[in-house]
Amino acid sequence: MTLLLLQFLTGLTNAMFLFLVASGLSLIFGVTRIINFAHGSFFMLGAYMAASLAAVLPGGAGGYYLGLLLASLAVALLGGLVELLLLRRIYRSAPLYQLLLTFALVLVMADAVRLFWGPENRLGPPPPGLSGSLPILDQQFPTYDLAILLLGPSVAAGLWWLLYRTRWGILIRAATADREMVGALGVKESWLFTGVFVLGSWLAGLAGALQMPRQALTTVLDSTVIAEAFVVVVVGGMGSPFGALLGAVLIGLLQAFGILWLPREFHMVIVFLLMAIVLIFRPWGLLGRPLQSDRGEGGWVPETSRWAGNPGWAAGGIALLLLLLPPLLPTFFVWLLVEILAFALFAASLQLLIGSGGMISFGHAAYFGLGAYGAALWMQQGGLPMPVAFLLGPLAALGAALIFGLFCVRLSGVYFAMLTLAFAQIAYAVVHQWYDLTGGDNGLLGVWPASALATPLRYYYLALLAGGIGLAFLGRVTDSPFGVTLRATRDHARRCEALGVNVRAHQLLAFSVAGLCAGLGGTIFVFLKGGAFPDYLGIPVSVESLAMVLLGGMQSLWGAPVGAALYLFLDTVITRSTGYWQAALGGILILLVLSFPRGVGGWLAGKTSREGSPDG
């Protein structure tokens, strides 16, 4: 009994932090439609600044708690600056470019924290007056946690007052429900955006500052919090702060009791399992409302852009170079080219989903990784020769794409993205925990090409053949009746179904093709690296593939390989020359996004797209 009560209180306490982070994320998404990856970084900054300020400000307890408040306000200010100086410049591009920008900010801020505070783990000073605990039944409950349990609901009440009792709040809610309405009300949209960004960042900073006395400070705090915050927001319903409260309480309690009752294998995915189940049964989250729109989830779909065809001579020239040049290159560049080929195919498959299908996947790495594991397992557990394993590897990805896709295509917009993320995390957890089959977190080793293909150059030509076939297939699909129909479903799904097109079946087919090709990319990759590891299925790889597609531009299938080559080249050059590669890479990405707001490919394609855009 005591256990249940305490676990309940513990779950609620954690829920309060989740709520603070998630409500900020939800508000920002609701009004600006930005998926703010940097929200976790704001949380981390809040925690670090709070620890420093609380330690140096005079005045005992007063100074300490003033420090927490000041830290959260500093984060709010930073959020406002980010909106004013960076995001504002690219509101006219597709919403995904804002996402790429926030991803770049995550990299920059992680290194900024490492540079400023140092890489070592830290523990903030304990909270004066609240560092002890109170006896509850026969156990101790920390007084600080009790204070949080009181503070959380008051912040929620304050938010409620702000949203429902002030003019500004009414505007926020109106903007969340319907973007166009704000313009109609004669409000300066840009100030609403800045304001909501400041408020959202403040909530993240506040959560970080308040969490500081309970949690060690590390440079990975950002990533520990952001994924769960997204889950909370989605489970509750995007854009609904009270959905965020409900989602936070659900997840807080689920985690607290999951520790007690669920087997270990479930712990690392429990929140993603919950998200998957909620989205399968309630495709708009628990308190979210389905939007009656022909154009997906509240405008959060890629721009409907004119598809730039295949630049024949350029592709031919590059193919010729790829065929003839490598024997002249130093070995490392041959290896690097194989890696680029693997990612080019992987990114191009995502391109088919996003560019042609309008389906934004946040979990595409699952199919890349499963292609890698598929090949490794056929070879090691199945005892098949390497070339056969190479051919069969992508089938594992295809199978997973068929099954996961079946559920995903019932959703659209950001909910589709989140369900793909949930499935990817589930796949990640399976390969991470199934020690007997997959080797768990140590991965599968010794996955090298057969001896006849083992030299870098020979394997390169195999990769070129496979990657070339994959890319040509994707190019063919894009220009095929299926490709045209897929773009039609993206442009107007309801028009399409009223023309006898089974929209979901086509989306599922596209999802499977993309999964298969991503899997082939993974298969190429696994024999380059000699092993399969759970990281291949992780969130960072999914985000990287998105970054590649966006860097290249969504207008043409050829954007993705360009983006992949550019990203990997930058990454390789930067990581080998500086320890602060995250800051350098992030900085360059920011510059690229600001200079090429439609991607490098979009810029090269020139006037074929945006002009006279239909969204106008």
Place this chain on the structure above:
Amino acid sequence: MADELLLEARGLCKAFGGVRAVDGLCLHLARGEVRALIGPNGAGKTTLFNLLTGQLVCDNGLILFQGERISGLPPHRIWRKGISRTFQITAAFQSLSVLENVQVALLSRDRATHRMLATARRLGQEEAVRQLARVGLADQAERPCFVLSYGDLKRLELAVALANRPVLLLLDEPTAGMAPQERSALMALVSRIVAEEGLTVLFTEHDMDVVFAAAHRITVIHQGRTLAEGTPEAIRGNARVQEIYLGGGGG
């Protein structure tokens, strides 16, 4: 010719939340007739269209088409049975060319939309051009459709909707947002094609001149129910319609 029953809807109901958009509505369409559906804003016209095409599923009621039950079928199956539609807000595929817009419909008719290894450009091109020629868009076939004028978009929609030679054509405000001259030109085009092909048409329209000029019969709906039905002359003379609709500011 006007006696064969083509479509029958019985006791259709559809509610959104607490609002009953369609509430026990009945509708009978005879083969070959051109029927106008009128009613004030929010009367349930678009909801009825969505129910007929399967894009909404009715809470209650039954829809029979050529004697066959179609309520509950998904939209793509209903389309194959011969019901085609246009949308109130133009719904072209913005990133495709004018020609490709028609091609999608033809590909769908030929069940070729899943083919991945053929080249779309070669499939059904001649037929698509012919379809475009019928609505006077042949010279614009290669243009991206987002550069089209509003009137041309409406024609394109018509071409797309006609591509599978439907039995029943649903037009949701075919002339909304057009200049008066363009309207009569478009309706003349519709009338000509309808006559050529012997189509049955159900259309909604705000412009009463268009309605009374084009419709064989008129159904008036109000608050999700049928208020009156009859020839244009009968409707014009109906006191309740006058009171609730024509007189009530809908005009």
Place this chain on the structure above:
Amino acid sequence: MLRMRGKALAVVGAVLLLAAGLLVFWLAQRRVERSIRIGEINTYSGIAAGFTLPYRQAIEMALDEVNAAGGLLGRKVEVLFRDDNGNPADAIRHAQDLVANERVDLLAGTFLSNVGLAVSDFARQQKVLFVASEPLTEAITWSKGNQYTFRVRPNTHSQGRMLAERAARLPQKKWAVIGPNYEYGRRAWETFWERLKALKPEVQVVGEHWPTLSKIEPAGYVTALLAQQPEAIYVALFGSDWITFAREASKRGLFQRAALVGILLGEPEYMDPLKLEAPEGMLVTGYPWYDISTPAHEAFVANFQKRTGKPPVNGSLVGYVTSLSIFEALRKAKSTNTDRLIAALEGLTVQTPIGPITFRPFDHQSTMGAWVGSTKRDAARGVGIMVNWEYVPGEKVLPDEAEVNKLRQAGR
């Protein structure tokens, strides 16, 4: 039209710039062919960043020392550091770069077990020597061991076993465990428990907890542990998870109710951030640098402090010992040839600040040991320290050749 031409110019310009960059890059490689080059791959960002910085500083110190003394084989020694971002695929790319491009003579480093294993397998494939410094997994020298891989640090098995020997003397019988949901956590517990059970068959497990790495929500685990009422708790938590857990556990009185045994938790990396909140009386493996009073070790501490302004941590010791081992192998081999380096390392005894260690020829594991002791708060220094410690050399806890062969057979 003008815009198109501008773009074409820009593209051509970018390509030329790239080509020029590659050329410079390529020529730069040719330049310093004369120094001995060691490629060092490690996790310098992300979850291990706090551990690897002092490690790297110690390597740089050893490097400066050896070069000040004239280098080795008449050549300067150079270390190329690369950040693997905690990711095996990135580590392999660096390894490829280091081997093919930078033409290093050997690879060294790694922190995370899966990265260590990935690089070890790459070394086998490419026939390059790899001296693994930090990774703890047993597999790297046993079940997945190979001819080209050597490992310096005492592995999970050794450290778990040392703790079990001491823990068997404790009166407590009801045990619980908390560790990360990783191979490291599982093996740290299994090796400890197998040995403890053998020494003291009456022990029993009352609870097992496996929080996700770096995502621990400590309060729930503390409550659950309190409810299970273990008499002793085995803690294998990593990095920040341990620090977060420790504060929560002490607030809720867990440390007063159960004896604690912590693998690695006596290392300064784990103790120092807790300052005086470190639990007392916990049985740990660690590194009591403040108490090891041989002249060689005191010199090491003094030099490190002078250089970095901070005392060494366990990672610094491992980095330094790894460097010395590599240097010694080079001296003995009188060559940078991989086969001769391997021959030199097999059975090589290296004099280190903590005494001699030997690389066992049959499994390539060094006999570097660890310190077992219990914790105490040191008010003067403001941190927790280890007391009543003993140094357990590797020889005492490592399995013999026959056992290793069995493990290697099973791993095939």
